[in-house]
Amino acid sequence: MSEVKDINPAGEGSKGLSRRQFMGGIGALGALGVIGGAVAQVFLLPDEVIAYPISGGFLLVDQKKCSGCSTCMAACAIAHHGAANHSLARIQITQNPFKAFPYDIDPVQCWQCDECTQACPTGAMHVDPETGVRTVDQMRCIGCLRCVAACPRAVSAVQWDEQTHASQKCDLCLDTPFMDDEGGVNGRRACESVCPMRAITFTTDLPEQTEDDYSPNLRTENWTSFGYVADIEG
Amino acid sequence: MKKGVLPVLGLVLAFGLGSLWAVQATRSEGGGLLFDSAWWLVFLAPFLGVLAAGLTRRRDPRIEGDKVLRHNGAARLEHWTHGLGTALLLATGVGLGFLFVPRLVRDTDGVWLMMNLHFVGVAVFLFGTFYYAANTIISAYRFREHLPTGNAFSFTVHYGKLLGVKKFTMPPEDKYFESEKMAYILAILASVGVILSGIVKVLAHLMELPAWLVSAATPVHGVSTIAMLLFFLAHVFFSSVLPMSWPVLRSMFTGYVPREYAEKEHAGWYKRLSDSDDAATTAGKGA
Numbered sequence: 001m002s003e004v005k006d007i008n009p010a011g012e013g014s015k016g017l018s019r020r021q022f023m024g025g026i027g028a029l030g031a032l033g034v035i036g037g038a039v040a041q042v043f044l045l046p047d048e049v050i051a052y053p054i055s056g057g058f059l060l061v062d063q064k065k066c067s068g069c070s071t072c073m074a075a076c077a078i079a080h081h082g083a084a085n086h087s088l089a090r091i092q093i094t095q096n097p098f099k100a101f102p103y104d105i106d107p108v109q110c111w112q113c114d115e116c117t118q119a120c121p122t123g124a125m126h127v128d129p130e131t132g133v134r135t136v137d138q139m140r141c142i143g144c145l146r147c148v149a150a151c152p153r154a155v156s157a158v159q160w161d162e163q164t165h166a167s168q169k170c171d172l173c174l175d176t177p178f179m180d181d182e183g184g185v186n187g188r189r190a191c192e193s194v195c196p197m198r199a200i201t202f203t204t205d206l207p208e209q210t211e212d213d214y215s216p217n218l219r220t221e222n223w224t225s226f227g228y229v230a231d232i233e234g
Numbered sequence: 235m236k237k238g239v240l241p242v243l244g245l246v247l248a249f250g251l252g253s254l255w256a257v258q259a260t261r262s263e264g265g266g267l268l269f270d271s272a273w274w275l276v277f278l279a280p281f282l283g284v285l286a287a288g289l290t291r292r293r294d295p296r297i298e299g300d301k302v303l304r305h306n307g308a309a310r311l312e313h314w315t316h317g318l319g320t321a322l323l324l325a326t327g328v329g330l331g332f333l334f335v336p337r338l339v340r341d342t343d344g345v346w347l348m349m350n351l352h353f354v355g356v357a358v359f360l361f362g363t364f365y366y367a368a369n370t371i372i373s374a375y376r377f378r379e380h381l382p383t384g385n386a387f388s389f390t391v392h393y394g395k396l397l398g399v400k401k402f403t404m405p406p407e408d409k410y411f412e413s414e415k416m417a418y419i420l421a422i423l424a425s426v427g428v429i430l431s432g433i434v435k436v437l438a439h440l441m442e443l444p445a446w447l448v449s450a451a452t453p454v455h456g457v458s459t460i461a462m463l464l465f466f467l468a469h470v471f472f473s474s475v476l477p478m479s480w481p482v483l484r485s486m487f488t489g490y491v492p493r494e495y496a497e498k499e500h501a502g503w504y505k506r507l508s509d510s511d512d513a514a515t516t517a518g519k520g521a
Contacts, residue, residue, distance in 0.1 A: 019372045024288020027368070030281030038274035121270050122438040122448070139449030142435060143330065144267055144349060149342040165331060165452075 055112035056132040056185035057204040059091070059170065059192065062218035064102040065199035068095045072191035072200060076170075079179040079190035081163070088163075090170040091191050091200075092155060109191075109200075110134065110157040110170035119150035125158075125167065131185045133172050141166035172202070241311040245318065245358075252354035260347045267346060268353040269439050276436050279357045283364030287372060295409065297507050301490040304409075304482070308369055313486060315362025322355030323428075324463055333456035356432065363425060379408065382415040390416070406502040421465050427458030 017025075073089035081088045092108040112134050117125045124140035125147045127133070136147075138161070147158045147167050161168040173183025173190055181188040185202075192200045201218055259266040269276075293306045305313070329348045331337030339345050370377045389405040389412040410418070434451035437443060473479045481495045496504045 020288055020290075022288075023284055023368045023372055027281050027283070027285025027288050031278055031285055034274055034278045034281060038278075121267065123442055137445055139445045140438065140443075142438060142448075142452075143337075143345070144269075145342045145345045146267070160337070162331075162336060165337070 050118070052114040052117060052127050053129075053132050055127075055134065057172070057202055058112040059109045059172070059189065060201050060203050060216040060218065061091075061107035061109055062199045062216050063105060063107060065197050065218055065223070066093065066105050066107055067197050067199075068093055068105045069196065071194050071196060075190040075194040079173060079176040079183070080168075082178040088161070088168075090157075090159065090168060092157075092159075094155065106155070107199075108153050108155045108157055111153070112170075112172075113152065115150045115152055116147035116158050116167075116169065119146040121146065125169075128171075128174060131172070131174065133174050133185065134169065135171040135174060136167050136169060138164050138166035138168070143167070241307065241314075245311075245314055248315075248358050249318065249322075249354070252357065253351065256347060256350035256354050259350050260343060266350075267439075268350045269436060272353070273436060273439055275357050276353075276360065276433075279360040280364040283361040283366075284368040286361075286365050287368030290369065292369070292373065295503075295507060297493060297496075297504075297511055298490070300493045302493055302496040302504070302507065303489055304485045304491045304496075305489050307489070308365075310486060310489065312362055312366040312369065315358055316366060317362075319355050319357075319359030319362055320462060320466060323352060323359055324459070324466060326352040326355060327459055328463075332459055333453065356436075360429070363429070380410060380415055380418045382412060382419070383408075386412045386416055389413075404499055404501065406505070407500050408506070409500060409503040417465060417468065420461060424458050424461035424465060427454055428462055431455035431458060 070086060070093050072091050073086045073093060074084040076090050077083055077085045077088040080090065090110070094106045094108070096104055096106070098104075112132075114127065114134060117127055117134050119125070121144065122140050122142055124137045124142070126135065126137060128135055136158075143160070143165055145160060145167070147169075148156045148160060151158050158167050158169040160166075171183075172185055173179065173187060174185075176183045176190065179188075179190055183189060189200075189202055192202055199218060201216075256268065259268050259271070287308075290308045292308045293303060295306075296303050326348045328335060329338045330345065330352065337345075339348050385405070389407060405412075431451040431454040434443065434447055435455065438448050438451075474483050478499070481491045481499075485491045493504075496507075
């Protein structure tokens with residue numbers, strides 16, 4: 001077999017810098033630059049300290065008052081998506097008939113803490129600067145689900161929206177294209193306004209806390225007009 | 235150790251260790267995303283590809299006895315890093331869902347594993363693609379070999395005769411069939427689209443980008459993925475499933491196609507190689 005030699009036209013032999021040498025130089029410089037930048041980022045830049053403003057308020061659901069009718073879920077989905085689809089609701093009411101009252105109904109609504117906001121790598125999950133509401137800019141969401149996992153609720157209050165391929169969560173009806181009324185902290189919340197049991201309310205006060213949850217009591221005097229006891233000891 | 239073993243070993247190591255890294259990162263506390271913790275590799279891989287091209291010495295195609303060198307070591311490395319990287323990217327991309335394709339993984343662990351495997355695919359794909367791009371800049375004539383010519387339509391239509399006409403003669407195709415050359419344009423557009431939009435998506439982890447840019451990158455990434463998927467499926471079918479392509483598939487491992495095959499299927503290319511061989515022999519005698 002004849003000897004095989006490189007007959008590449010860009011090979012050495014010509015005067016000056018060959019294309020191959022130029023490419024090698026670009027590659028080496030670029031690689032060193034990226035490695036240097038990564039190392040510098042670790043050693044030179046201080047850790048970021050980010051402070052999140054408190055939310056302007058949040059939703060409370062009285063577990064003992066909720067009948068599990070899921071009207072709130074339908075209203076939420078209609079206000080945000082224009083469809084009465086429970087899978088699209090940002091408030092989730094789950095029921096377990098094998099548990100005793102009041103644990104047979106488990107309402108999961110967003111507490112407006114900032115765990116999901118901290119977990120988001122792209123800033124899609126953010127604090128609305130005007131209202132303090134924790135909400136998602138779905139255009140920025142890359143769908144990594146870190147916010148879903150970061151939510152401290154046993155069932156995440158952040159959901160994956162299969163339609164938009166982005167996360168979604170309760171924004172206190174800040175962005176409700178299918179609701180005529182103004183939403184948000186100072187507006188109307190769809191779930192709150194449709195609840196037939198008045199088991200949902202918007203508050204700016206921290207309710208009584210248990211070991212790992214809140215224990216809201218919305219059983220006011222009006223509650224007795226339905227024939228129920230006004231304040232049931234849990 | 236045989237010279238060709240090193241790239242194969244490198245590829246196996248890249249995918250093997252990369253997959254282990256992806257699994258380990260997924261299992262770490264809080265679920266680590268490699269796009270967050272190892273973003274630098276996404277930008278390092280292209281430069282490593284360019285550097286590797288600068289260090290590569292390529293052999294040009296030539297007739298060697300009863301066989302013809304078609305794919306030298308660099309061509310095989312380009313092809314398999316780009317191709318296997320693309321395969322991993324497509325598989326994990328489809329798993330994660332895009333455009334109208336629903337997400338197949340439901341839980342966070344599954345999503346993180348898919349994303350981390352996607353990261354491994356990105357690193358290998360970018361290395362291979364930029365290795366190819368830099369090699370092509372070094373030897374621009376290789377790029378011209380891939381571009382469609384005026385024969386694109388007539389040669390491609392000619393294959394229709396394969397379906398029923400007994401006396402079929404191959405048109406004098408060059409190194410690449412005219413149909414391949416047209417598909418090459420689609421592959422370039424899809425690669426450019428997927429790389430540019432992908433870089434925007436990675437940069438979104440590092441800095442605050444305008445929402446319109448990130449939101450534009452996502453559908454562009456999806457559409458480019460569709461184009462890439464179509465090209466990939468067609469490429470695998472025509473290059474690996476059809477028996478007429480098996481000699482070229484073998485040469486993607488060995489580097490060589492039989493001389494008889496080159497004479498029959500790539501008459502134009504074979505003539506070019508023969509002519510350059512004759513010219514070299516004449517020049518050698520003259521000297």
